[in-house]
Amino acid sequence: MTDAPTTRPGLSELDRPNSYIGRAVPRPNLKRLMQGRGQYVSDMSLPRMAHVVFLRSPYAHARILGIDSAEAAAMPGVIAIVTGPELAKVCTPWVGVLSHLKGLKSAPQYPIAVDRACWQGEAVAAIVATSRAAAEDAAERVMVDYEELEPVADMRTALDAATPVIHPELGDNLAFERNLDAGAVDAAFAEADHVVEAEFVFGRHTGVTLEPRSILADWNPGDERLTVYQGTQAPHMMQNIFAKHLALDESQVRVVCKDVGGSFGIKVHVYADDMATAALSKLLRRPVKFVADRLESFNTDIHARDHRCKGRAAVKADGTITAFEIDDLTGIGPYSVYPRTSAIEANQVVNLVGGPYTTPNYRARARVVFQNKNVTCQYRAVGHPIACSVTEGLVDLAAAAIGMDPADIRRRNLIADDAYPCASPSGLRFEALSHHAALDKLLAMMDYSALRAEQAALRAKGIHRGIGLASFIEVTNPSPAFYGVGGARISSQDGVAVRMDATGAIICQTSITEQGQGSEALTAQIVASMLGVPMSRVRVTLGDTDNTPYGGGTWASRGAGIGGEAALQAGKQLRRNILAAAASILQADPDTLDIRDGKIIDAATGAERVPLEELARIVYYRPDTLPPGFQAEMMAVRHFVPRDFPFAFTNGIQASWLEVDTETGFITLLNHWVVEDCGTIINPQLVDEQIRGGVVQGLGAALFEHCRYDERGQLTNATMADYLVPMAAEMPDIDVGHIVSPTKDGELGAKGAGEAGTAGAAACVANAVNDALSPFGARITEIPLTPELILTALGRI
Amino acid sequence: MKAAAFNYARAASVDEAVQMLVRGGGGAKLLAGGQSLLPALNLRLMSLDLLVDITGIAALRGIRVEGGTLKIGAMTRHADLLTSPEIAAHAPLLAKAIAHVAHPAIRNRGTIGGNLAHADPASELPACMLALGATLVIQGPSGQRRVQAADFFLGLYQTALAPDEILIAIELPALASGERAFFHEYARRMGDYAIVGLAAQGKPAGDRIDALRLVYFGVGERAGSCPAAARILQQRHSPAILAEAQAALAADLQPQNDHQASAAMRLHLARTLLARCVNELLGRAEASA
Amino acid sequence: MIAPTPITLTVNGETVAAQVEPRIHLTDFLRENLGLTGTHIGCEHGVCGACTVRLDGEIVRGCLVLAVQADGKSVETIEGLSDSGALDELQAAFRDRNALQCGYCTPAMLLTAHELLARNPTPDRATIREHLSGNYCRCTGYQAIIDAVEIAARARAGAKS
Known part of the structure; x- marks a missing residue:
């Protein structure tokens, strides 16, 4: 473990001459996107393409007594109006459970509700027409006879005997429960000098990808193939699922993912609308396109969080935190989402609470309940913001209880940097983390003591500023332990194929996908580095199940670590193959040769031997001149999955500096710092921007974002004007620093960085607000931290 | 999210537009900047038979000063108001307010007339009209009439305009010597509709403020004047007078509960704004209320 | 059915004549009729800004302008401004x-x-x-x-x- 950017011990594959690893090179796909020449699914059209609009239940819970579509079907442009029972003949239902989440249960979900709608926004009929407008015109004339049923709206009473059971066949509204008891929790609390506790409340929020969910399904009865153009993070997963539920072989399904206008976990799930669109294409034998409009996005894109978590911590007078205990409750909507399930977030909360600390005693209960609201599932930093906010909130409470500085109590309890490998009470295995180095670096970056002095001086003038810290760990590079072991057909391995063409051009295909993170760039950087060619010579293909190796895609901060390692190994193998060909042409020992700047060179002297273009010419057009028996292999394929650890944990710490206007309750974010450790940094600019973007999503959760439901299960703010996301004017600049502890699970050493920002941002803002409010004795453990909440806590309203 | 179908006609003159409205009955509606109307149409929150586009009527655009009066054509855009030297000089309240209206691309289309005719209680401009004592010039089938701002805004999206009438101009008395304007609002994010805002104008006189007009927006079903508080502030400033004025706001405002804020929070913020307003108009250092 | 309205406008310097339904907003017209898909749709109620284009030299929300309103005007999109x-x-x-x-x-x-x-x-x-x-x-x-x-x-x- 070292501070970036000092060099790593010894020379490795990453230190090759002209290496692009560790360099902030621009992404190759930016120019296209900046010129308006991207190709998003919403931009596409095909001959005979029809548009589908879904008529959605206005009720949170209602029986469908009848649907009269006769008038609508006769309207201009209408091609078909299809109901749930009709579509069920084409597409089988699914149940979102995983066998390793013991006891998790859910009910069959259909692409269109068959006899009952279970949330406001569930589709009850599909209207297919020649244009979206024509379909919407017809949708207004489809008459649905509903019998409104009592909705389950409040997760706190979802398990009460008096509350209706949403799926009677399941027996109750409890989807999943997990209990954990590690160490001697009761003894630790009994022996504590102080016990602190609070209930932490997390609003529901959602991803708000700027391009809504988009899919264009094209069943070609001539080829008997379904081609699905979809903005998705996991093309092979979707290929499997379309095949499985539409009675096709996987080979009959091709999923193509072009440019994607934001994902953040929103586009890694199976949506009823997507299944319905594919099924409609099969049924109607023509291309069918669905692009969610913004209201549909709010009502049907997965939501996330919506937890209420009671937490306790035991602390000794010297600052040692001896126990954590949590009781988490979350409402997931009426179904567990397929195929990743909606129990993962609560499971993660149980796994992650207390994660950065040495505290050995830990008890947790998590309950996941059904309710008649939109479904929740994995969204950026699944479970992390909750676990981090609970843990860091309790740590600050403990510090206050014993009168210790928040930085000092963390220093006292964070796992030592030389303690690895080690494991957490919840069984997480840590390979190598750097909590203390990160803390030290953060405090230096923010000039912590000067900031504390400034805070005190301003407080004397009635200006209330706060400093908040939040240490965190992040799950990255998941092995099959995440989904595969539970029976989900979601690949945890990725593959990269690299070939050199006859002009010396490098063509690379990878199974990870691009939604803006820089997958294309980092793959090209790694391959170019391994091959010793300029990056401009490498062209990368992603997002096409027909034209890439099989793999997982881009989610759970896995693209760089897993797909990057596969790229490294494929690049190395192709280099060996190229050098073998060069050696046979040059009558040299391949070990004495290397490739630099697109040329075969003498490794010892750097003297140029033959350019790759010439080598390629000989290999492809004059193989007759090669020695007998030598067959050049100008393509290499490698796959990778982490084997040593189930997850490559990363760590980091964030700090917030903000001002609370105690008259209005408004918060002004002044500065934000992050130090994180994602191991080897392939492209520092891409990592920093992932962190910043992630932080701002976390700041949105902390201050603004909230899917607000009423007591009838109605989402009351389903517009962009009413659901507030962070905008440029309110966001602070964010300083990012790094510690580098490469994983040894693979040669690249890269861990993920996509979710670290989101993991800790809300926690440190909440701690900073509470720090600012400390002179008033007010404390808030709920997000979003609205002005109303702050004024209420201050007793001003 | 596509609008239901409608017919469209472009009016070349106000007379023609009025005729179109008369012929269209209740199913015709004017299209000004469209920045509130088109979202409502796209969202299918409303539908109509005919949209009468009046944005091309040149006579409805422009700002000029006649005597002590600013005359603003109804189709004058927010962007024009924001950069107008006449507005800055003679109606600084309006200039301050416009900067808070949405965002540049919206201000390039939105018009003052369209805004006022929409009568959104959370909008800045109706409150400014009340605070400035505006006269609204209306044309209908039987000719022109003038309505005081106080008589124009009737309720939630309700105005004194008949379905076949057009708001054609706004007349504002130019800022008088000694008058000062105050404008501030509390919005969650820049450009958002305010939770509460205050448009005020008055004549600071030593420790008192004469001829003060206090108009809140975002509170209640329409912009709310607060004459009781204004009267109290005509007395010599003291913390007690300010507190009395703040307390009096409860009598004049009818704050609502909604997902943005509770009524109690709105009233609290209204009182905070009042303190800020008084301090600014009296040139006092910002002190907490 | 409402008859389409004829419009003539300049888009990225080229004269375009078309028949459009009055309800079609400028962004849909650019994307669907002219294939100028660089102008994006994010909300269609005037909030997200993704559909920003220039109308007679000023930025506007394309979803809050009807295509018929662009008759006789000049529209510039990301494609045209990039190429220029x-x-x-x-x-x-x-x-x-x-x-x-x-x-x-x-x-x-x-x-x-x-x-x-x-x-x-x-x-x-x-x-x-x-x-x-x-x-x-x-x-x-x-x-x-x-x-x-x-x-x-x-x-x-x-x-x-």
């Missing part, structure tokens, strides 16, 4: 600063920033943040975009001096 070179400095700075991730908001960000720099060649960071405050970006957290606009402003200033 008007956005060169901004695009270079966005690229160098990685000021876009998914790229969906980017054409609108570029047009909005372009308008700011035309009015105010040397804006400070707060001014840039304010001017872009009506354009959603869900990926970057905005800082890289603000940086890029600052860099582009300096590049333009340098080119002129």
